[in-house]
Amino acid sequence: MLNFIARRVVNMIFLLIIVSFVGFWIIQLPPGSILDTQIQRLRAQGGNLPESLIQALRTRYGVDDPFYVQYWKWISRSLQGDFGTSFETDQTVAERIYNRLGISVSLSLTALLFTWLVSIPIGVYSATHRYSWPDYIITFVQFLGLSIPGFLLALILLITASRLWDQPIGGLFSPQYADAPWSVAKLMDFLGHVWIAIVVLAVGATAGLTRVMRANLLDVLNMQYIQTARAKGLQEATVIWKHAVRNAIHPLVMSLGTLLPALIVGETLIAIILSLPTIGPLYLDALRSQDMYLAGTILVMLSALLLIGNLIADLLLAWVDPRVRLE
């Protein structure tokens, strides 16, 4: 098992290097560079930039180097933990990313947890009460959840929350708590803000996974070993939760690998609407202004999350189902 994990980690490192190289190449493909954006901004502010200053900036940022030189400058320092400086704000990339990445990952993990906690029991109920009224209602709500776009749901919830409960809109904190130290009141305020984000993030995946859970469990319930379990005299609850669910849960476990980065990327639009300080909007900005180091670092981080998520999913699956364990 340890051998398996070690092999996977080595593979991951190679994959990350390839991803970062290709990603870096694609990011610099469009004409122009971060410097053009900067110069334009300075000119718009009315400054008269002498040619010598522009030339100095060009050398400093290294924008005239071929991209593989830029790539090497960035990656060699990144390996030592220095992701470089963001061209746009002169902050270090690490400074700009870490806070937002933390919020993104914890939001996504919470949404993932929410997805599982809701879709497993509802899927099981739906399968064991097939073609009953509750099942029809669940199915209807599922299709609603699948077909409403996240940004629309975000808007609806925002308006509802502010009209009905007089809740302040957007952000993670109300202004009076933003810089305050953590307290019970701040926590409550935070929860009041964050639930909309979690629900909006989770609703599509939840609807989908509930459906998958229902269909899979229905298949498993027709298996012979379920009959065997019943013939042993087990309670129906034991038959369902011990014998059936464990065999039906594979797609949910596998979804862990893809869901984590999908949630992080998928939240971009929602984060913009809800003005959440997450990684998505930052990534979008970095791409648009060709802030190479920033964009490249975010790309590598997201890829790493995808790979880690997949590794965790594989390990979980091996734990759930002995048939996929490696000898």
Add this chain to the structure above:
Amino acid sequence: MTNAVTGAETSNVQIVSEDDVVRVQDLKLNFYTALGVVRALNGVSFNIPRGKVLGVVGESGCGKSQTGLSIMQLTTGRIEGGSILFREFNTGEAIDITRLEKNGPEMRHIRGNNISMIFQEPMTSLNPCYTVGNQIEEAILLHQTQDKAEARKRAVDILQKVGMPNPERIADSYPHQLSGGMRQRAMIAMALSCTPTLLIADEPTTALDVTTEAQILDLMRDLQNEIGTSIMFITHNMGVVAQMCDEVAVMYLGRIIERATIDDIFYDPKHPYTISLLRSIPRLGVARGEKLESIKGTVPDPYSTVTGCPFHPRCPAAIPGLCDAVMPDETFVAGSRTHTVRCHLYT
């Protein structure tokens, strides 16, 4: 001890034995589907004496598996009438299973403990996620003992009993690591782990190759002699019946059409269906080029009801005006107290 069951209605053809562990009376089972009602069992009656093996034979869809599942109350159909008296022979207590709540504590106490069942598909009848030992222990922990170490010991013992080499290792194996024959042995071990009064074996060897089949049948016969469990052996294979059973019930379209001892069925079959069934078995020593007899026609559509004798459309000896109009009663064959047949030719 036998008084407990005498209250049940018994028809004049009931082959009553003091020793019956199961007495099924006029069992009716329906399935209500979107396409209509399927009458799976239309008044099935039989009994299984203590320590005997009853073979239940018939074509696919004749209701033999549903009869077994009804005794376990595991059928998805609805039992509409009749009774299933079960007598636990240690206590002598008789219970009508049809009156028990389907998943209630009493029914669950009987399942796996007093009556257990093994199925046709050994490849899929064990849960792939748990070790064989774990699945056997589950039944023992449920019915016999609370002690996990003791349950483990018993599981290993029973695995040894069903002829597993290295039972300790098998107990820690997952089903996918075992062959079909081994899995069926494990299933038998699980079914016998609580020394049930009755074992329902639903085509336990159909999915196995012939060599393995012979081994499994030997094993079942040996264990049956040793433990004294009665067996309801469901099969469509007359060869297996000859090897395993003491008595035979032949089913056709949800009814038992002939019941007899093993010798009477093979040497003196009465019902035209039984006769055709026996003739359609290929034999060694029959002249080459001679055509193997088959039963003409097919089993009628399950949603329809056939008037008269259900076999009359395919029967070579059908009497027009009688067989297609009147349902024959089950009667004793002249001069026998063990051989019954449901056919107008013998009334």
